[in-house]
Amino acid sequence: QQQVKQSPQSLIVQKGGIPIINCAYENTAFDYFPWYQQFPGKGPALLIAIRPDVSEKKEGRFTISFNKSAKQFSLHIMDSQPGDSATYFCAASGGSGGYQKVTFGTGTKLQVIP
């Protein structure tokens, strides 16, 4: 019940394309869904996050779509650039205080070709 399933494992798009990464969860106690971007040799950086009372959130070129009934959420990257080439992790968390854990998806390696 703690799993977050992420797909695809890898993705190659042309510059300007719109890569879409999908995630699904089972635990209905999750109430916060962040996306992290990680470059090789670096720590994950928070990209954008959403709560289940919102169906869509946009920040710059990054958009999260959230479907609470299907327990699915996805990341869209508009007008993708070579600099977006990185590994993207979806995640989910619930609970509060010092007992909150973040459950990560398995990651998607994105390559944007010039």
Add this chain to the structure above:
Amino acid sequence: DTEVTQTPKHLVMGMTNKKSLKCEQHMGHRAMYWYKQKAKKPPELMFVYSYEKLSINESVPSRFSPECPNSSLLNLHLHALQPEDSALYLCASRGLAGGNEQFFGPGTRLTVL
């Protein structure tokens, strides 16, 4: 200052060595985390400290010993590690009043020979 810093950046150690990893944040966050990340895998939670007290230990072997000496610092003491412990060790912090955002440090790349 929205930064989590980690030292050292790289560490090579033998199986009989004792070493420590250090993490520091000055965002006033009262929850701090240690994660282990193997290549092409997501971060794997090891420990959580809340208000300088250990709140979660994900059944980590005792050769890893965490310490939180104050609200800004988090250490991970290493002793008698195995080659399979080689990984990127990530520290993260989170404010307990309000948002859920976790901020990660750049990590320490550990190699055990």
